[in-house]
Amino acid sequence: MTVTWEELGWERVAAGVGRCRLPRWDCTAGLVVGEGTALLIDAGSSLAEGTRLRTEAERLTGHRVTHLALTHPHFDHVFGTAAFAGTQVYGAVGMDALFEARQAREELRSDAVANGLDAQAAEEAVDALTGPRHHVSGEWTLDLGGGRQVLLANVGPGHTAHDLAVLVPGSPEVVFCGDLVEESGEPQAGSDAVPSHWPAALDRLLALGGEDALYVPGHGAVVDARFVRAQRDELAARFGVS
Numbered sequence: 312m313t314v315t316w317e318e319l320g321w322e323r324v325a326a327g328v329g330r331c332r333l334p335r336w337d338c339t340a341g342l343v344v345g346e347g348t349a350l351l352i353d354a355g356s357s358l359a360e361g362t363r364l365r366t367e368a369e370r371l372t373g374h375r376v377t378h379l380a381l382t383h384p385h386f387d388h389v390f391g392t393a394a395f396a397g398t399q400v401y402g403a404v405g406m407d408a409l410f411e412a413r414q415a416r417e418e419l420r421s422d423a424v425a426n427g428l429d430a431q432a433a434e435e436a437v438d439a440l441t442g443p444r445h446h447v448s449g450e451w452t453l454d455l456g457g458g459r460q461v462l463l464a465n466v467g468p469g470h471t472a473h474d475l476a477v478l479v480p481g482s483p484e485v486v487f488c489g490d491l492v493e494e495s496g497e498p499q500a501g502s503d504a505v506p507s508h509w510p511a512a513l514d515r516l517l518a519l520g521g522e523d524a525l526y527v528p529g530h531g532a533v534v535d536a537r538f539v540r541a542q543r544d545e546l547a548a549r550f551g552v553s
Contacts, residue, residue: 313370313371313372313373314370314371316329316371319331319367319370319371321342321367321371322533324341324485324525324527324533325479325481325482325483325485325525326481327343327344327345327459328341328342328343328344328479328481328485329341329342329371330342330352330487330527330533331364331367332531333355333356333360333387335356335427336356336387336426336530337495337530337531338353338355338356338387338388338529338530339352339353339487339527339528339529339530339531340352340353340354340355340364341353341477341487341527342368342371342372343455343459343461343477343479344371344372344455344459345377345455345456345457345459346455346456346457346459347374347377347456348374348377348378348455348456349368349369349372349374349375349376349377349378349455350376350377350378350379350380350453350455350461350477351364351365351368351376351378351379351380351395351398352379352380352382352477352487353380353381353382353388353389353489353529354379354381354388354389354390354391354392354394354395355387355388355390355391355394356386356387356388356390356391356423356428357390357391357428357429357432357433357435357436358390358391358393358394358432358435358436358439359391359432360390360391361390361391361392361393361394361395362391362394364391364394365394365395375397375398376395376398377398377399378398378399378400378401378453378455379392379395379398379399379400379401380400380401380402380463380475380477380487381400381401381402381406381443381475382474382475382476382477382487382488382489382490382529383403383467383470383471383473383474383475383489383490383529384402384406384409384410384415384419384471384473384503385419385422385471385490386419386420386422386423386426386428386433386436387423387426388489388490388529389419389440390419390423390428390432390433390436390437390440391436392439392440392441393436393439393440393441399444399445400441400442400443400444400445401443401444401445401446401447401451401453401463401475402442402443402445402446402447402473402475403446403447403448403465403467403472403473403474403475404446404447404448404465404473405446405472405473406442406443406446406473407442407443407444407446408442409442409473410440410441410442411442416437416440417437419437419440420433420434420436420437422501423436447463447464447465447475448465449464449465450462450463450464450465451463451464460480461477461478461479461480462477462478462480462519463475463476463477464476464477464478464515464519466491466512466515466516466519467491467505467508467512468505468508468509468512469491469504469505469508469509469511469512469513470489470490470491470498470499470500470504470509470512470529471490471501471503471504471505472503472505474489474490474491474512475489476488476489476491476515476516476519478519478520478524483523483524483525484520484521484523484524484525485520485524485525485527486516486519486520486524486525486526486527487527488516488526488527488528488529488539489529490528490529490530491509491512491513491516491529492513492516492526492528492529492534492538492539492542493528493529493530493531493542494528494530494531494532494533494534494538495528495530495531495532496530496531498542498546500550506546506549506550506552507550507552509546509550509552510543510544510546510547510550510552510553513539513540513542513543513546514543516539517536517539517540517543520536521536522536523536524536526538526539
């Protein structure tokens with residue numbers, strides 16, 4: 312039996328499109344419903360959180376999650392990936408190689424623990440973590456059936472070297488931004504950020520969605536194009552780029 316978005320604590324963004332704000336790090340997970348298909352956007356911060364998202368998505372749609380898009384390779388967005396066995400996983404080109412590198416995996420684990428994830432949960436997630444099967448270098452259209460198509464776009468680098476956005480056409484159009492956009496705090500630029508390219512990535516994001524789209528940040532409330540443009544200008548000033 313399917314349930315409503317609200318019954319599970321999710322937010323309906325548009326017809327057949329929703330998101331939830333996960334606890335602790337206020338991380339976004341998105342869901343797009345097709346005909347006998349479902350696309351989840353980001354997998355949560357642990358195997359347990361990934362399992363929760365899979366279960367709730369199945370209750371919301373009445374069927375299994377068939378596609379998973381990872382917006383960028385940070386623990387709070389990817390550590391639940393292994394909970395989606397049999398799902399077609401998509402990420403920006405190069406993310407798979409990153410996940411295979413021992414040093415990168417250790418940095419993911421260390422970052423998770425430093426930010427408060429239980430050490431055992433972090434170890435389990437890293438041990439089970441595999442890279443995306445499908446590598447997006449430009450744009451990739453997913454046909455979810457029932458007339459619903461979704462565009463995956465490699466708009467980075469910016470927040471990381473592997474930033475993927477998800478455009479859901481409709482009225483309104485919805486853009487899942489990953490951590491290229493943050494609303495609940497200042498955008499975080501870690502050691503893997505590419506600050507000199509971040510404003511340009513937001514320009515590409517705005518070109519993708521346009522003025523009337525709803526933009527779903529990696530952390531925080533849904534925003535509009537004006538917010539994204541203002542954050543783009545703040546980042547340009549912060550990093551000294553145009």
